[in-house]
Amino acid sequence: MPxxxxxxxxxxxxxxxxxxxxxxxxxxxxxxxxxxxxxxxRRLEAGRSALRAAPLLDLPVGRREELVAALPDRRDRWRAFxxxxxxxxxxxxxxxxxxxxxxxxxxxxxxxxxxxxxxxGEAAQVAEDAGGGEELGATATDRAxxxxxxxxxxxxxxxxxxxxxVAGTPAEVVRLLEAEGIPAEVVEGAVVADGRAGEVEAxxxxxxxxxxxxxxx
Amino acid sequence: MxxxxxxxxxxxxxxxxxxxxxxxxxxQRLYTLAARVLGSREDAADAVQExxxxxxxxxxxxRRDARFSTWLYRIVVNAAHDVRAKRREPTLEEPSxxxxxxDRFADRELSGDLQRALDALDETYRTAVVLYxxxxxxYAEIAELTEVPEGTVKxxxxxxxxxxxxxxxxxxxxxxxNT
Numbered sequence: 001m002p003x004x005x006x007x008x009x010x011x012x013x014x015x016x017x018x019x020x021x022x023x024x025x026x027x028x029x030x031x032x033x034x035x036x037x038x039x040x041x042r043r044l045e046a047g048r049s050a051l052r053a054a055p056l057l058d059l060p061v062g063r064r065e066e067l068v069a070a071l072p073d074r075r076d077r078w079r080a081f082x083x084x085x086x087x088x089x090x091x092x093x094x095x096x097x098x099x100x101x102x103x104x105x106x107x108x109x110x111x112x113x114x115x116x117x118x119x120x121g122e123a124a125q126v127a128e129d130a131g132g133g134e135e136l137g138a139t140a141t142d143r144a145x146x147x148x149x150x151x152x153x154x155x156x157x158x159x160x161x162x163x164x165x166v167a168g169t170p171a172e173v174v175r176l177l178e179a180e181g182i183p184a185e186v187v188e189g190a191v192v193a194d195g196r197a198g199e200v201e202a203x204x205x206x207x208x209x210x211x212x213x214x215x216x217x
Numbered sequence: 218m219x220x221x222x223x224x225x226x227x228x229x230x231x232x233x234x235x236x237x238x239x240x241x242x243x244x245q246r247l248y249t250l251a252a253r254v255l256g257s258r259e260d261a262a263d264a265v266q267e268x269x270x271x272x273x274x275x276x277x278x279x280r281r282d283a284r285f286s287t288w289l290y291r292i293v294v295n296a297a298h299d300v301r302a303k304r305r306e307p308t309l310e311e312p313s314x315x316x317x318x319x320d321r322f323a324d325r326e327l328s329g330d331l332q333r334a335l336d337a338l339d340e341t342y343r344t345a346v347v348l349y350x351x352x353x354x355x356y357a358e359i360a361e362l363t364e365v366p367e368g369t370v371k372x373x374x375x376x377x378x379x380x381x382x383x384x385x386x387x388x389x390x391x392x393x394x395n396t
Contacts, residue, residue, distance in 0.1 A: 008371070008372055008375040008376075009368065009371050009372065009375070011375065012371050012374060012375045013371075040375075040379060042382075043378065043379040043382035043383060044375065044378050044379055044382070046378075046382035046385070047346070047350075047377065047378025047379060047380075047381040047382040047385075048350055048378055050331055050334075050381060050382070050385055051331075051346055051347070051350035051351055051378070051381070052350050052351070054253070054331055054351055056245045056246060056249045056351075057245065057248055057249045057252050057258075057261075057327075058245060058248070059244055059245070059248045059262060059265070060258065060262060063262055064240065064241070064244055066266075067240065067244075067265065067266050067269050068233075068237050068240060068269075070266060070270065071233065071236070071269065071270060071273045072270065072273070072274065074231055074273060074274060074276075074277075194280065217226070217229050217230065217277065
């Protein structure tokens with residue numbers, strides 16, 4: 001028998017087959033001659049078998065619905081998902097109807113936003129865009145067709161309304177934010193920052209308005 | 218990439234539906250974790266409830282440097298700990314009739330030998346083996362969510378498993394060896 005017993009971690013690694021070939025061979029040789037280590041290995045394997053045979057358990061029937069219903073309202077900025085704008089050509093009647101729905105949805109969103117100044121700014125901006133018709137129409141059609149389905153189809157798009165919409169390219173805006181210590185990334189042409197809205201606004205205070213939407217998460 | 222990332226981003230922005238999908242995806246594992254740690258189905262449901270409320274409220278601050286599931290497990294472990302502290306008394310359920318597995322609260326495992334043996338372990342060992350062997354977490358994930366070094370995690374798994382085997386009185390030829 002080798003003079004030194006493997007320690008707990010080595011025995012676990014042996015049982016889990018994490019040892020390199022040479023170390024594995026050494027432990028195996030030791031186990032042939034050492035009853036106490038062999039017993040540890042046997043117990044490690046027996047304990048593992050008992051635990052791994054345990055099934056996953058299901059919540060009592062109906063309990064998930066109760067759990068979800070019990071979630072409180074979360075008072076954060078983003079209450080609704082809005083997909084990235086996409087230039088889609090849609091038939092004129094659909095666009096007209098959808099634009100109407102879109103304005104209604106935006107109005108609802110403004111109400112929900114409470115005292116948030118940025119929201120009204122965004123609403124005004126989109127109201128201007130509404131003159132253009134089709135682009136907004138496409139967006140509104142997405143919404144009208146069911147928020148959940150829309151969200152599944154473009155899940156990584158920024159949601160809600162931007163903190164700011166600034167000049168430059170998304171990459172430049174990310175650099176500006178990161179220079180202020182705010183992690184940020186480009187998501188579908190917009191910038192999503194990991195920070196508080198106030199910090200992001202302060203970091204971009206000198207940046208003129210432009211096409212790059214900046215969101216916070 | 219974390220398979221939950223897209224849903225997590227949406228839920229972070231306040232989309233309840235996305236969070237519900239995440240709950241649906243993880244509920245079985247969260248519940249199993251809580252039930253095995255607490256030894257009680259009712260307490261486990263309470264712990265999961267509390268954990269999901271905490272997770273939902275804290276989600277905007279989740280920075281996605283850990284897997285979402287690891288983050289959730291951590292919240293469940295903490296919530297289970299709090300539920301246990303509130304109970305302050307043995308939490309094993311009334312034994313239910315194992316002959317009727319369809320009963321809403323009947324659960325042979327929770328009232329069986331394995332759960333009794335788990336309940337007899339030190340809580341840190343129990344949490345480690347449940348995360349590793351029942352839920353399939355890695356050493357690194359367990360280290361992160363229980364806030365101890367990986368070496369400690371491995372030591373807890375070693376002790377948890379070997380003590381469990383001793384408590385179960387496994388025969389020299391374990392019955393499980395043929396599965």
